Amino acid sequence: MKQPAYDLASLRKEFPILAREVNGKPLVYLDNAATSQKPLAVIQAMDDYYRHTNANIHRGLHTLSQEATDAHELAREKVQGFINAASSKEVIFTRGTTESINLVAQSWGRANLKAGDQVMLSMMEHHANIVPWQMLREQLGIELVIIPILANGSLDMDAFFQLLTPKVKFLAITQVSNALGTVTSLAAIIPMAKALGIPVLVDGAQAIPHQAIDVQALDADFYVFSAHKMYGPTGIGVLYGKEALLEAMPPWQGGGDMIDVVTFEKTTYAKLPHKFEAGTPAIADAIGLGAAVDWMQRVGADAIGAWEHELLVYATAQMKAQLSGLRILGEAPNKVGVISFVLDGAHAQDIGLLTDQLGVALRTGHHCAMPVLHHLGVDATARVSFAAYNTLEEVDVFVAALKRVREMLI
Ligand code: PLP
Numbered sequence: 001m002k003q004p005a006y007d008l009a010s011l012r013k014e015f016p017i018l019a020r021e022v023n024g025k026p027l028v029y030l031d032n033a034a035t036s037q038k039p040l041a042v043i044q045a046m047d048d049y050y051r052h053t054n055a056n057i058h059r060g061l062h063t064l065s066q067e068a069t070d071a072h073e074l075a076r077e078k079v080q081g082f083i084n085a086a087s088s089k090e091v092i093f094t095r096g097t098t099e100s101i102n103l104v105a106q107s108w109g110r111a112n113l114k115a116g117d118q119v120m121l122s123m124m125e126h127h128a129n130i131v132p133w134q135m136l137r138e139q140l141g142i143e144l145v146i147i148p149i150l151a152n153g154s155l156d157m158d159a160f161f162q163l164l165t166p167k168v169k170f171l172a173i174t175q176v177s178n179a180l181g182t183v184t185s186l187a188a189i190i191p192m193a194k195a196l197g198i199p200v201l202v203d204g205a206q207a208i209p210h211q212a213i214d215v216q217a218l219d220a221d222f223y224v225f226s227a228h229k230m231y232g233p234t235g236i237g238v239l240y241g242k243e244a245l246l247e248a249m250p251p252w253q254g255g256g257d258m259i260d261v262v263t264f265e266k267t268t269y270a271k272l273p274h275k276f277e278a279g280t281p282a283i284a285d286a287i288g289l290g291a292a293v294d295w296m297q298r299v300g301a302d303a304i305g306a307w308e309h310e311l312l313v314y315a316t317a318q319m320k321a322q323l324s325g326l327r328i329l330g331e332a333p334n335k336v337g338v339i340s341f342v343l344d345g346a347h348a349q350d351i352g353l354l355t356d357q358l359g360v361a362l363r364t365g366h367h368c369a370m371p372v373l374h375h376l377g378v379d380a381t382a383r384v385s386f387a388a389y390n391t392l393e394e395v396d397v398f399v400a401a402l403k404r405v406r407e408m409l410i
Helices: 008-013 040-052 063-083 097-112 131-140 157-163 186-195 243-248 283-299 301-322 348-357 370-375 392-409
Strands: 091-094 118-122 143-147 168-174 200-203 222-226 237-241 259-262 267-269 326-329 338-343 363-365 381-385
Touching: 040 283, 063 091, 063 237, 063 283, 091 097, 097 131, 097 168, 097 200, 097 222, 097 237, 118 131, 131 143, 143 157, 157 186, 168 186, 186 200, 237 243, 283 301, 301 326, 301 338, 301 392, 338 392, 348 363, 348 381, 348 392
Parallel strands: 118 143, 118 168, 168 200, 200 222
Antiparallel strands: 091 237, 222 237, 259 267, 326 338, 338 381, 363 381
């Protein structure tokens, strides 16, 4: 078994919450796909901002306002570097992945799609990348076309090639499935779509915590993610978009900060990125996201992903060896550290409640991906998902907890 490229014991000390107990047991936090824990660097950056700098940005001439504006815009530049965007104008702050996708659907979608046009999604999208397009279907009469998956949870690439007809005008696809852990083959998919002139949105919510992302190498037109899944705060996320596309798109929400000149007769809009950032933004959260970017760059996104892969391989092997009646949903060859599973005779909710009694935090339910679970014949699964700070010992505690659950329920 390989060791992490970083000092795991000292990295864990950076996360105060990992020292707490739950139900009298040390916390074993395995719900990282829902949200990750936050290192001191992020907590302190936000605390520091509120203690020393807090002011509204972009409008004030006073010192605090200028310092707050600088800190907010520095966070944008950090994100630009982190994803290798060509310009900080291409980094729009939103409330998260969900809001970013809604922005693209409502702004780009309404301006460019018409009845009968197809938007292509995959079977394993999160509801955040399904429902905004269904709303657009109701509004415009577009059609949705769904790329199916194979039994092991991989994308059905043959079906993708067949479905990719000239009727498809937009492709919105996840890079990693939150329910199955599958990594989609974007290196094959995006060039095919681009060859047909189809713009591509990549949902990177579950990818960016685990690997270095280069939006230019990926050639995605839009790339969206949430800070809270990559060690940053809730309430902020990113819409990356290619400048020419963003430039041509109408604003989505109107209000302060996104305008140039307002009269009752006519309003002109601010330049990118502010055109898409109406109202007072989540300033402290942007600064927290910037600190999370610094933290991930210090530890190394690829080093984090490599260690999580070790945890995935170890946990999968231990579960299979020690648990009868186990079914893992999603065993694609290319997976991140997510294991969705069911146990014969044990309802997912009971697994969640009983493992919580033993200090283990995992997620149960439909994981906001009902269509793919229904396709695989289940309503709910239990899911563990790993982060930089998880240990092999925690995997052992989790597997032992599951064995206890089996004994209690069966
Ligand atoms: N897309 C994927 C793949 C996700 O896993 C999630 C959250 O679980 C989302 C989108 C939605 O993210 P948020 O709730 O932060 O907007």
